[in-house]
Amino acid sequence: MRRSTARHTTATITDQDHMDDDATSPTARTPRAEVRERLLAAGADVFAESGVHGARLDDVAARAGFSKGAVYSNFSSKQDLVAQVMQRSTNMVLASLQEVVRVDIAATDIADVVRAAFGGHDQARQFALLCEFRAYATRTPEAMPEFVRQRRELQDGVLDLVRLWFGAHPEVAPAMPLEDFAILLVGANVGIVFDAPALPGVHPGDVIAGIVDAVVRPRR
Incomplete structure (x- = not known):
């Protein structure tokens, strides 16, 4: 990572x-x-x-x-400040996930841990910041490569955690390629937070936990 x-x-x-x-x-x-x-x-x-x-x-x-x-x-400039604020945000998200998704979490507990991790705090402010970064990168072409690099860094970080956890639990197997699983986790969380006003009572933690339950299967 x-x-x-x-x-x-x-x-x-x-x-x-x-x-x-x-x-x-x-x-x-x-x-x-x-x-x-x-x-x-x-x-x-x-x-x-x-x-x-x-x-x-x-x-x-x-x-x-x-x-x-x-x-x-x-x-050096406002664009430099934006890039570094974005990097700080990326680092904070990854650090938070690394604290929660540990390899010693049992397969029977992983969905509940994920539910608590994604549902235990309000993501609205973090999402507002992400939206601003995305809009800025869209309107400022020279900023788009940095936005893309950091989103890939986040995606790679989630994939690393997924690989580490499955590697420590040979008793289970994923129901899809791990690369797709990592993309699904990030995309589902972002999408749910984006649509939060239209999804009253729906919490990202519950949906993400459901995805984990569906993907983590006992190995036969």
Whole structure:
């Protein structure tokens, strides 16, 4: 599974780029890694709320507690910030799945674990961010390759988890190729969240658990 190659340093940023509440306080220094993470988190919030095209870098900086100079000290452009916010989102989704789908989960329990994982939290905000990334990539052709790369990274990550789990459980066999199973899991979850307003009472966890029940079969 591919990992992000973004570099993180321990350098610091001065109050020239920091919006300090107390103008008389001594100059403070914030570790660059913290500045970067705060900007990425703020970017995710602002992009989800205002859309990528409608979002201003001033708004992202203000949400993080910095001036716009901090954005340009850490990212080469708005497109670079969007790409890194997208990478952060991809990493978070994969990390969440890796925590849940462990190889030691018994075949009799895997559907319930998946149900809890996909149904235990509101995916609306994450989905709003994904929609904004997709729209941005559609309207900005030079951004599409990065969007595609990261969606493939997510798909490959899910496929790796599926392969690891089935490899640890020779007592069961998949009812379809694992590559198709991984695509189905991701696609079903995205589709259900997309259609949530038209599917009252339908929870992704229940549907995904049903798919897992149908695909994971005892080996004969």
